[in-house]
Amino acid sequence: xxxxxxxxxxxxxxxxxxxxxxxxxxxxxxxxxxxxxxxxxxxxxxxxxxxxxxxxxxxxxxxxxxxxxxxxxxxxxxxxxxxxxxxxxxxxxxxxxxxxxxxxxxxxxxxxxxxxxxxxxxxxxxxxxxxxxxxxxxxxxxxxxxxxxxxxxxxxxxxxxxxxxxxxxxxxxxxxxxxxxxxxxxxxxxxxxxxxxxxxxxxxxxxxxxxxxxxxxxxxxxxxxxxxxxxxxxxxxxxxxxxxxxxxxxxxxxxxxxxxxxxxxxxxxxxxxxxxxxxxxxxxxxxxxxxxxxxxxxxxxxxxxxxxxxxxxxxxxxxxxxxxxxxxxxxxxxxxxxxxxxxxxxxxxxxxxxxxxxxxxxxxxxxxxxxxxxxxxxxxxxxxxxxxxxxxxxxxxxxxxxxxxxxxxxxxxxxxxxxxxxxxxxxxxxxxxxxxxxxxxxxxxxxxxxxxxxxxxxxxxx
Amino acid sequence: xxxxxxxxxxxxxxxxxxxxxxxxxxxxxxxxxxxxxxxxxxxxxxxxxxxxxxxxxxxxxxxxxxxx
Numbered sequence: 351x352x353x354x355x356x357x358x359x360x361x362x363x364x365x366x367x368x369x370x371x372x373x374x375x376x377x378x379x380x381x382x383x384x385x386x387x388x389x390x391x392x393x394x395x396x397x398x399x400x401x402x403x404x405x406x407x408x409x410x411x412x413x414x415x416x417x418x419x420x421x422x423x424x425x426x427x428x429x430x431x432x433x434x435x436x437x438x439x440x441x442x443x444x445x446x447x448x449x450x451x452x453x454x455x456x457x458x459x460x461x462x463x464x465x466x467x468x469x470x471x472x473x474x475x476x477x478x479x480x481x482x483x484x485x486x487x488x489x490x491x492x493x494x495x496x497x498x499x500x501x502x503x504x505x506x507x508x509x510x511x512x513x514x515x516x517x518x519x520x521x522x523x524x525x526x527x528x529x530x531x532x533x534x535x536x537x538x539x540x541x542x543x544x545x546x547x548x549x550x551x552x553x554x555x556x557x558x559x560x561x562x563x564x565x566x567x568x569x570x571x572x573x574x575x576x577x578x579x580x581x582x583x584x585x586x587x588x589x590x591x592x593x594x595x596x597x598x599x600x601x602x603x604x605x606x607x608x609x610x611x612x613x614x615x616x617x618x619x620x621x622x623x624x625x626x627x628x629x630x631x632x633x634x635x636x637x638x639x640x641x642x643x644x645x646x647x648x649x650x651x652x653x654x655x656x657x658x659x660x661x662x663x664x665x666x667x668x669x670x671x672x673x674x675x676x677x678x679x680x681x682x683x684x685x686x687x688x689x690x691x692x693x694x695x696x697x698x699x700x701x702x703x704x705x706x707x708x709x710x711x712x713x714x715x716x717x718x719x720x721x722x723x724x725x726x727x728x729x730x731x732x733x734x735x736x737x738x739x740x741x742x743x744x745x746x747x748x749x750x751x752x753x754x755x756x757x758x759x760x761x762x763x764x765x766x767x768x769x770x771x772x773x774x775x776x777x778x779x780x781x782x783x784x785x786x787x788x789x790x791x792x793x794x795x796x797x798x799x800x801x802x803x804x805x806x807x808x809x810x811x812x
Numbered sequence: 813x814x815x816x817x818x819x820x821x822x823x824x825x826x827x828x829x830x831x832x833x834x835x836x837x838x839x840x841x842x843x844x845x846x847x848x849x850x851x852x853x854x855x856x857x858x859x860x861x862x863x864x865x866x867x868x869x870x871x872x873x874x875x876x877x878x879x880x
Contacts, residue, residue, distance in 0.1 A: 370828065373837040377823045383830035463835045464844065472844040481861060610832055702837065739875050750867045754860040761853055768844060790863065797870045 378706035379608040382533050386613070405616035406623065407536045408603035411686055412452060412596050413445075413624030414543035417631050418493065418683030419500020420744050421590030422549070422676055425635035426656045428583050433643030434562045435572040437587065438633060442567075444591040445629040447788070449621055450781045451756065454763045455597050456617035457772045459604030466601040468697035470758050473765070482594075482758065483698060485751045490595050490691045492744045494726035497680040497687065499737055502730055504676035507654040507669070516727045519677075523685050523723050527716065532606050532705040539685055545678040547627060548671050549634030555668040556660070558637045578799040578806060582746070585796050588789065589745025590632070594755040595690045602693035606704050611772055631675075638664070638672060684723055692719035746796060753790045756782065 382404075389401040428437045455466065462469060467486070471479030498516055505515035526538050565571070574580045600621075609617060639656060641663045654673060661669040689705070692715050696703020701714040709716055730737065760782050763774050774782070799806045833839060849857055 370833075370836065371838050372819050372824060372827050375837045376827050376831060376835075377819070379835070380823070380827040380830045384826055387830055462844070463832070464840065468840070469844060473847050474849055475846060478849065478857065485864070608831065608835060610835070700841070704837070736879055739878055743871050743875060747868070747871060750864055750871070754857065754864050757853070757856055757860055761849075765847070767847070790860070793863070793867055797867055800870050800874045 373702075374708060374711060375702070375704045375706040378531055378533075379606075379704075383608045386608075390612075402616060402619065405607075405609065405613050406620040407540065407607060408600045408609075409452065409456070409617060409620030409622070410624035410627065411536065411539055411543060411603065411682075412600040413448065413621070413628040414546045414631070415599070415683050415686035416448070416591060416593060416596055417546050417628045417679055418497055418590075418687075419676060419680040420493070420496040420586075420741050421632070422635050422679045423500065423656070423741065424583070424586040424590045424745055425632045426639045428587060429636035429639030430642040430646060430656070430659075431579070431583065432574050433640045434558065434637065435566050436570050436574055437583070437636060438563065438566045439570050440584070441587055441591070441632050441636065442629055444588050445625045445632070447588075447785045448591045448596070449625045450778070450785055451592055451759070452596060452600050452621050452625075453618055454759055454774065454778075454782065455601040456604055456609070456621060457611075457614055457769070457774075458759070458763050459601040460609045460611050460614050460617060461769050461772050463605050463610075465605055465693055465697040465703070466598045466759075466762075467694035469762055469768070471698050473762065473768070474758065478758070479698060482755065483694060485755065486594055486598055486694055487691065489593065489744075489747055489751055490687050491722065491726060492740055492747060493593070493595065494684060494687055494722060495729055495737065496741050496744050497684040498727045498730040499741060500676050500680035501684070503654045504657075504673045504680065507657045507673035512731060515677075516731060519681050519684060520723060520727055522681050523688065524720065526685055527705070527719070530706065530708050530712075535705045536603075536607070539682060542678060542685075543682045546631045546675065546682065547634075548675040548678065549631045549638060551634075552664065552668050552672050552675065553634035553637035555664040555671075556638050556641050558640060563637070576806075576809070578803060581792075581795055581799050581806070585749050585792055586745040588792060589748035591628075592752055592785070592789070593745075593748035594751050595687050597755055597759055598694050599686055599690035602690065602697070602703075606693070606706065611770065614772060635675075638668075684726075688719045688723040691722045692716070749789055749796075750793045753786050753793070756786050756789070760786075 386401065386404050389397055389404055392400075425441070458466070458469070467479070467483060470482050498519060501519045502512045502515045505518065506512065510518075522542075526535055529535060529538075604617065639660065642659055646659055657669040657673040657676075660672055664672070693703050695701070695718045696715050699714070702712045703715045704712065707715060729735065760779070763769060764779065766773060795806070798809075827836070
């Protein structure tokens with residue numbers, strides 16, 4: 351038995367006549383964990399670096415995955431509409447909020463070895479479980495549609511027809527699954543996600559005014575005018591960093607990776623590194639499109655149109671990189687979001703759900719994953735659908751759905767029966783409560799702006 | 813969830829040595845005990861649920877106006 355089991359940890363495994371039943375999934379996971387155990391035995395810097403390499407993944411993937419098609423479009427619109435100013439530090443703040451929230455999912459997954467959907471269903475009952483699943487299902491499907499819109503638009507910049515763009519995206523998504531090993535899937539997706547950083551060189555090509563950048567980061571100025579446009583961008587940028595699918599994905603991936611409470615420290619670093627990289631890419635997108643400020647109207651812009659508008663400023667190479675960045679953002683998010691749907695479905699239906707499963711043992715898992723992506727991709731190819739509205743509202747819907755999701759996360763991560771010794775400290779609970787209040791307030795302001803725009807003007811004068 | 817049919821001694825040892833008991837795939841068939849929401853938590857869950865439903869109606873209304 352492992353160290354924890356030998357030290358008297360309660361055996362909750364279904365053990366028929368003291369016989370532990372082992373599955374294919376367990377063997378694959380044990381191979382990964384054996385490497386972690388071996389790395390942990392070393393004390394050199396090299397061993398630590400190797401351990402870090404083995405344990406990173408879910409945090410970076412979730413953060414770079416959330417830098418998806420609509421998110422990058424939101425950042426691009428932010429730069430084009432407001433230039434360099436308030437939104438630079440604001441976006442960093444939203445990633446800070448994401449770190450607070452996502453760190454809790456690492457602890458929850460490592461302590462319970464259960465996915466988020468599974469815990470809500472079992473702990474609070476199917477009534478609340480189904481509400482959460484409906485939120486997740488609707489949000490994920492709408493977001494998946496927008497990923498394929500971004501891919502279509504990005505490849506459209508190079509003259510690729512929509513059907514070919516969608517086929518390429520689906521081929522990449524399905525090929526990432528071919529190994530039937532969590533570890534391989536994670537490394538392939540991480541390699542693809544690293545391409546999100548392409549927005550940084552694109553920003554450099556736009557020659558940002560570094561003095562203005564420093565001033566904006568230090569003072570949060572110039573402030574944008576208070577109005578419904580600004581509010582929409584605020585909500586959109588928040589929805590670009592904190593969404594319900596991230597909670598479900600990172601917790602399930604932490605479980606599938608086999609992380610335990612001993613790995614929480616590295617899980618935190620993983621999340622922090624992911625947030626830093628994603629924030630850098632987000633700021634890159636804002637700075638890249640900031641030269642368009644005052645020159646164009648960024649209303650309802652798609653990826654290809656931003657790339658075309660940028661071409662006179664950053665050249666054909668820069669514009670091509672921008673379009674490719676949009677394609678990458680869409681593909682990586684399509685992979686992670688469809689995986690989060692498949693994990694959640696497997697958890698609540700009690701079907702096998704792991705990327706370590708061979709296809710014949712995880713038919714429903716792979717079917718949900720593949721069908722969600724294929725259905726969203728198919729919708730994008732239907733001519734005449736008003737898909738631009740989906741792009742506009744998807745981040746807003748994510749912000750609105752976060753407070754109810756965060757309440758369950760808060761309750762679970764403070765549940766002493768399941769969290770053993772890794773419950774949230776008081777300061778972490780305070781930060782989480784602040785995030786809930788901020789998100790709810792942003793949602794209420796959005797509601798006011800739609801129902802009574804004059805009331806918003808009145809608020810702006812205060 | 814099917815047990816692996818042919819598990820070598822090496823694989824069995826690897827699993828037992830490196831996975832915590834409740835990490836095993838079949839361990840997840842044992843449900844986590846129920847803890848129904850009560851008091852303030854129940855109130856908050858309902859309040860935020862109603863908030864979400866109302867706000868989604870607002871979003872649909874905005875989309876409807878935009879489409880028209």
